[in-house]
Structures are given as structure tokens and as C-alpha cells.
Amino acid sequence: MEIIAHRGVSSLAPENTMAAFVKCLDLGVQWFEFDVQLLGDASLVVMHDDTADRTTNGTGQLQDMSFDEARRLDAGLWFGPEYRFERIPELTTVVDLLNTTALCANLEVKYTQNPQLRDSLVEAVSRIASGVKDQSKLLISSFDPTVLSRMQDFATAFLVEARTVRADFHGVVQRALDLGCVAIHPEEDSVGPAQVQAWHDAGLKVNVWTVNDKARAQEFYDMGVDGLITDRPQDFLSLDTN
Numbered sequence: 718m719e720i721i722a723h724r725g726v727s728s729l730a731p732e733n734t735m736a737a738f739v740k741c742l743d744l745g746v747q748w749f750e751f752d753v754q755l756l757g758d759a760s761l762v763v764m765h766d767d768t769a770d771r772t773t774n775g776t777g778q779l780q781d782m783s784f785d786e787a788r789r790l791d792a793g794l795w796f797g798p799e800y801r802f803e804r805i806p807e808l809t810t811v812v813d814l815l816n817t818t819a820l821c822a823n824l825e826v827k828y829t830q831n832p833q834l835r836d837s838l839v840e841a842v843s844r845i846a847s848g849v850k851d852q853s854k855l856l857i858s859s860f861d862p863t864v865l866s867r868m869q870d871f872a873t874a875f876l877v878e879a880r881t882v883r884a885d886f887h888g889v890v891q892r893a894l895d896l897g898c899v900a901i902h903p904e905e906d907s908v909g910p911a912q913v914q915a916w917h918d919a920g921l922k923v924n925v926w927t928v929n930d931k932a933r934a935q936e937f938y939d940m941g942v943d944g945l946i947t948d949r950p951q952d953f954l955s956l957d958t959n
């Protein structure tokens with residue numbers, strides 16, 4: 718079972734920063750998940766929220782910022798003084814990390830209501846992500862089926878909330894297959910042995926988010942899930958996998 722560090726090792730370092738990704742190397746964790754957002758000047762940066770407020774010392778919509786402005790923000794101080802001066806990474810820096818280490822990544826493309834923004838996001842992600850030399854090290858996920866339908870050159874995963882799985886289980890499976898996804902990424906409280914079996918029968922890998930409890934992680938391992946997306950990979954290195 719793969720352990721996938723959510724936003725990097727986000728319990729030990731500021732989420733979605735190079736420090737959080739490099740922490741994977743310290744722990745011996747091969748995979749990390751991260752999110753990307755587009756700035757006003759079409760630069761693609763690594764950030765979960767669409768504003769700078771929560772995870773930097775700045776404020777405001779990313780869509781109103783240039784890269785030069787975003788790069789001046791401190792993305793680590795909010796987490797702890799030892800991470801002062803951590804910057805918002807560019808996607809190209811993460812691509813460099815994948816090309817120069819054994820690390821692998823799950824890139825999440827956030828949902829947006831704005832079709833023009835979505836077009837620009839898909840174009841920028843496709844262009845930059847194609848720079849990953851070994852594409853087996855990259856998995857692109859999204860809640861947005863339109864985004865996934867335009868990412869056919871990449872391995873993709875369909876992200877689904879628990880309420881969506883519960884409302885239309887078979888529809889979700891069919892949609893993932895129609896989109897050519899290799900994996901489904903369900904929210905943890907929609908996942909049990911029957912669901913895992915059905916997803917596997919459909920040929921989909923199953924990576925569950927966001928699992929932070931070790932006993933729960935053991936249950937998912939015993940169900941045969943393929944991966945766990947977690948803020949706390951350091952707690953899962955001693956799971957009973959015999």
C-alpha cells in the first residue's frame with residue numbers, strides 16, 4: 718500500500734511547500750499530493766486555497782497577484798518560525814524535484830466555476846507536467862470531470878466526495894472509466910470492503926483521502942486499498958503489512 722503525503726508532510730512542515738515535499742525524503746515516503754492554482758499573470762503555483770490568507774503572511778485572491786508579488790510572500794511563518802522564508806513554489810520547481818529524486822507526486826487540479834480559468838489551468842498544467850521525464854512518477858487528480866477529460870495524455874484519478882459516492886456509486890464508477898482514469902480517490906467515510914472490491918473489479922486503483930488515524934489506516938490496508946493520502950505519513954510507517 719502506498720502512503721501519499723497530503724500537501725507534502727503537512728503535519729510536520731507548512732503544506733504545499735518544498736520543505737513539506739522534501740520531508741518525504743527524510744521519512745522514506747515516496748509519494749506526495751499537492752494542489753495547484755493559477756495566478757493573475759498565468760503563472761502556475763502550488764497552493765490549496767484560492768487566496769493567500771490562510772497559508773502566507775499576505776492576503777488577497779491569487780487571481781489578483783503576479784508571480785513577483787506571490788513570490789514575496791512568506792509561506793512558512795504561519796506554521797512555525799523555523800520555516801520562515803519558505804516561498805510559494807512554482808509547479809516547475811516540483812517538476813525539477815521529481816526529475817532529480819526518487820519522489821513521485823499526485824498533482825490535484827482544483828475545481829473552478831470559471832470556464833476561461835479552467836482552460837488556462839488545463840493548458841498550463843499540461844504544458845508544465847509534460848516536463849516530468851518519467852511519467853509513471855506523476856498522477857493527476859481532480860474533482861472536475863472536464864479537467865480530467867482534457868488530461869488524457871497523463872495518468873489520471875477521479876476525486877470524489879463521500880456524498881457523491883453514496884448518491885450514485887455506479888455512476889461514479891462509470892464516469893471514472895469513461896474518463897480513462899487509472900484510479901479513484903474517494904473520501905474516507907464512503908469506503909468499505911464492498912466499495913473497494915467493486916472499484917478493483919472495475920480495474921481502478923483506490924487511493925483514499927484524508928486518513929490520519931493509524932487504526933483506520935490499518936483497516937484500509939486490510940481492505941486492500943492501494944494508497945492512503947495522509948497528513949501524517951510518519952504515523953503509518955509501522956503499519957502491520959504482513
Ligand code: G3P
Nearest residue numbers: 750752765825902926946
Ligand atoms: O487529493 C485529496 C485531497 O487533497 C482533496 O481535498 O481539499 O485537501 O485538496 P483537498
Ligand code: MG
Nearest residue numbers: 750751752825
Ligand atoms: Mg488536494
